[in-house]
Amino acid sequence: MTTTTTTTTATTTTTTTAKTKPHFWKWAIASIIFRLILIYFPKNLNLATRPEVSTPVTSLRRLAEGYWLTQSSMSPYAGSMYHGSPLLLSVLGPLTMKKIEGQPYHLLCSLVSVIADFISAMLIRATGLKLRMAYCERLKLLGLGKLFEVSEILPSEDIAALVYLWNPFTIVTCVGFNTAPVENLFIILSLYGASTRVAPLAAFGWVIASHLSLYPTILIIPVILLLGNGPDATPKKLLLMYKKDEGGSSSKGRVVNGLTEQKSFSWRPVGLFFVWVFIWTLYTLFMCGIFMRNYGGLSEMFSRTYGFILTVEDLSPNIGVLWYFFAEVFEFFRDFFLIVFHLNILFMILPLAIRLNHRPCFLAFVYMAICSMLKPYPSVGDSALYLALLALFFNELAEMQFSFFLFCGYVGVSLLSPVMHNLWIWRGTGNANFYFATGMAYACFQIILVVESVSAMLNHDRKIRKLVAANIS
Amino acid sequence: MESKSKFVLCFLLLVLSCCLCHGITSSSSSTTTAMHTNNWAVLVCTSRFWFNYRHMANTLSLYRTVKRLGIPDERIILMLADDMACNARNKYPAQVFNNENHRLNLYGDNVEVDYRGYEVTVENFLRVLTGRHETAVPRSKRLLSDEGSHILLYMTGHGGDEFLKFQDSEELQSHDLADAVKQMKEKRRFKELLIMVDTCQAATLFSQLQSPGVLAIGSSMKGENSYSHHLDADVGVSVIDRFTFYTLAFFERVNMYDNASLGSLFSSYNPNMLMSTAYYRTDLYPRRLEEVPVTNFFGSVMETIHTDSAYKAFAGKYSKKSVLEMPLRQSSQDLRRTLASSDVQYPTTDSNVEDPQDSCRFTQFWSSTHGKTTKVDGLDSWVNYGLFLMFPMVAMTSWLSS
Numbered sequence: 001m002t003t004t005t006t007t008t009t010a011t012t013t014t015t016t017t018a019k020t021k022p023h024f025w026k027w028a029i030a031s032i033i034f035r036l037i038l039i040y041f042p043k044n045l046n047l048a049t050r051p052e053v054s055t056p057v058t059s060l061r062r063l064a065e066g067y068w069l070t071q072s073s074m075s076p077y078a079g080s081m082y083h084g085s086p087l088l089l090s091v092l093g094p095l096t097m098k099k100i101e102g103q104p105y106h107l108l109c110s111l112v113s114v115i116a117d118f119i120s121a122m123l124i125r126a127t128g129l130k131l132r133m134a135y136c137e138r139l140k141l142l143g144l145g146k147l148f149e150v151s152e153i154l155p156s157e158d159i160a161a162l163v164y165l166w167n168p169f170t171i172v173t174c175v176g177f178n179t180a181p182v183e184n185l186f187i188i189l190s191l192y193g194a195s196t197r198v199a200p201l202a203a204f205g206w207v208i209a210s211h212l213s214l215y216p217t218i219l220i221i222p223v224i225l226l227l228g229n230g231p232d233a234t235p236k237k238l239l240l241m242y243k244k245d246e247g248g249s250s251s252k253g254r255v256v257n258g259l260t261e262q263k264s265f266s267w268r269p270v271g272l273f274f275v276w277v278f279i280w281t282l283y284t285l286f287m288c289g290i291f292m293r294n295y296g297g298l299s300e301m302f303s304r305t306y307g308f309i310l311t312v313e314d315l316s317p318n319i320g321v322l323w324y325f326f327a328e329v330f331e332f333f334r335d336f337f338l339i340v341f342h343l344n345i346l347f348m349i350l351p352l353a354i355r356l357n358h359r360p361c362f363l364a365f366v367y368m369a370i371c372s373m374l375k376p377y378p379s380v381g382d383s384a385l386y387l388a389l390l391a392l393f394f395n396e397l398a399e400m401q402f403s404f405f406l407f408c409g410y411v412g413v414s415l416l417s418p419v420m421h422n423l424w425i426w427r428g429t430g431n432a433n434f435y436f437a438t439g440m441a442y443a444c445f446q447i448i449l450v451v452e453s454v455s456a457m458l459n460h461d462r463k464i465r466k467l468v469a470a471n472i473s
Numbered sequence: 474m475e476s477k478s479k480f481v482l483c484f485l486l487l488v489l490s491c492c493l494c495h496g497i498t499s500s501s502s503s504t505t506t507a508m509h510t511n512n513w514a515v516l517v518c519t520s521r522f523w524f525n526y527r528h529m530a531n532t533l534s535l536y537r538t539v540k541r542l543g544i545p546d547e548r549i550i551l552m553l554a555d556d557m558a559c560n561a562r563n564k565y566p567a568q569v570f571n572n573e574n575h576r577l578n579l580y581g582d583n584v585e586v587d588y589r590g591y592e593v594t595v596e597n598f599l600r601v602l603t604g605r606h607e608t609a610v611p612r613s614k615r616l617l618s619d620e621g622s623h624i625l626l627y628m629t630g631h632g633g634d635e636f637l638k639f640q641d642s643e644e645l646q647s648h649d650l651a652d653a654v655k656q657m658k659e660k661r662r663f664k665e666l667l668i669m670v671d672t673c674q675a676a677t678l679f680s681q682l683q684s685p686g687v688l689a690i691g692s693s694m695k696g697e698n699s700y701s702h703h704l705d706a707d708v709g710v711s712v713i714d715r716f717t718f719y720t721l722a723f724f725e726r727v728n729m730y731d732n733a734s735l736g737s738l739f740s741s742y743n744p745n746m747l748m749s750t751a752y753y754r755t756d757l758y759p760r761r762l763e764e765v766p767v768t769n770f771f772g773s774v775m776e777t778i779h780t781d782s783a784y785k786a787f788a789g790k791y792s793k794k795s796v797l798e799m800p801l802r803q804s805s806q807d808l809r810r811t812l813a814s815s816d817v818q819y820p821t822t823d824s825n826v827e828d829p830q831d832s833c834r835f836t837q838f839w840s841s842t843h844g845k846t847t848k849v850d851g852l853d854s855w856v857n858y859g860l861f862l863m864f865p866m867v868a869m870t871s872w873l874s875s
Contacts, residue, residue: 198871200871204871290855
């Protein structure tokens, strides 16, 4: 009897997904068209000059400058304009130089961003599908199949992909001439590779993502957990508890073949992952070494890319919280506070990994949100990424508190921040505190988002546990 | 051990060759070791009152010439009594001319006077030369030269046997000037100094000089007067002195890129036209005047050093020692002059001296491949090929392992 219910629920889910599919594709294509319209907009939107959009590490103007320097046989890092990867320079650099008559400025780079956005959305969708299938499987295994009849499980993968495509932050980042869409693409690629357990793809995504910007390095933990444990699911002890109880009562003769797959942490994909990480790292470093052979070698590259990010050399205003602080800290204490700020990210890694080890994708989201808050040069491209990852857990986080407050907060900050910037810089009627206040408010909202989503997720797990316990007894 | 002794031998040879070159090229220890860095001009007009109009016109003409040839205001110290342009007797207010054709207004909008009026004193002049100022004196009034600077010191006014009259109230003696120059030399405030004096009996003013690296020229010898060139009937006073007039006549034909030499300048002074003998003193100056371009003192032609790498000192590691290039355009006038650079060139040695302790195979291999790769130029395309290859590799490997 339970098998028939599972088949009916399977058919209902497939019909709902079949219905939403054409809607999804309509909206996806519409978002691409909207981006193209914005790119071809006759008036210059000037989004690339906004500090919220382009940062010293992602700005395309700086990449063009670095490319011009390489063309003049100088190091791309001379003059402290460009601080990104040399490989990105070789790919995007020639595109910035090509000027097609009658077409908007930097057209080819914008098209690259649009393509990157689209591929990211598709990868998010694929990852989300995997997660949702794993979620449904796990619920069925725990005997909570009737949950489907009580509340509908929404296609979180479509929602997440559409959130990514239609998020104003993503659109602004895509149209705003920077390299954040490419960085986001590789982060999402690594998560996709890890969730489908394709070790070379995950390794490639992780290596390139950490090469382009420093902070995706901490995603190694969710990726390893994904490869070892599989996609997000309720805690394993719950499953073991259910199974123990299952073994006792013989009335329900269920086939528990799903349990055999994940009794323990499987080390084989993780081992393969490390092998591939090694290979891809060597490959990338070799190519960078060839590129930089005349300009000081790899040490120069590391000091100008990673060193620039870690020592917070550029103190131009952005939506983060570090620039204001480091503009006024005394030289004597600068190193100390650099260590404090960077440790702030690092010390949160371990506790979260321990608590959320059964939900690696969610862990990845939390890590990305924390990085986006505490990194030296954040932009709205980072929030585009983690908001999409948040939407992947639409079903689990349905009972998140303060969601409306956060939504209003995000809207308010994204509207006020350019206003305060204008007041400060252009009109001179405000000062840095105005702008920094919006930055602090943004950080506060991000903190509330992280805290509330984590507690909502843990509440959801608790609820499932209670339901399972109620079912058993 | 064998490589160590080789290293020591190389080092000794290097030191020996350095000393040899040093001994050959430099006559004194301090003048030619420093590289020529910048040019300074100290232009002093020591007279005041309306009838000494020509002295101010002299100084302003030199100021204009020196600026035209490239020395910026921040490296010019101009000392004027500055009471001509806005004098009540000036028919052309705020204008100072050096010729009766009034073609050139010397007191235009680009004149920066550092010491004016009663600040032009012997004390301030000596303080400028020696650099011994009080702490509150601003930087624009200081001679901030270093040991590689070439300084032009031009003085004009009323002078006599071994003295120069300052503002009709005090005197600068030749001993004082020689002492100041000696202090400058000890404090390494110049590499080469050209003193040009346009007064009566000018050559006596630098008779007591003894510091090396100083070249001096005066408009007249002991017992001779220096005369003004012509009287401007409209303004009512003489507007230029002869010596300065002929100096300017020489310079008006020179622009920044000419390599006219000091020898040609000094030989252009015709005693019949000057009505005095322009005497110059080269015993303290090591170089031949035909080899020194006038822009070494009167202008500021910077020498370009071509490096292979940008902005940083990777030149020591990767490229050879830099070769100095100087602008060598033909001058409009006479013979072709080949001008030597003013800096000593040491024999270039390859700076990659091998570390004798480095016996590790891998590092040797790496350095040899590194050396090879730095010479191969087509490697940049390899990066592009590598990048293009990356994506199919990823696709293939992920397809294989899924």
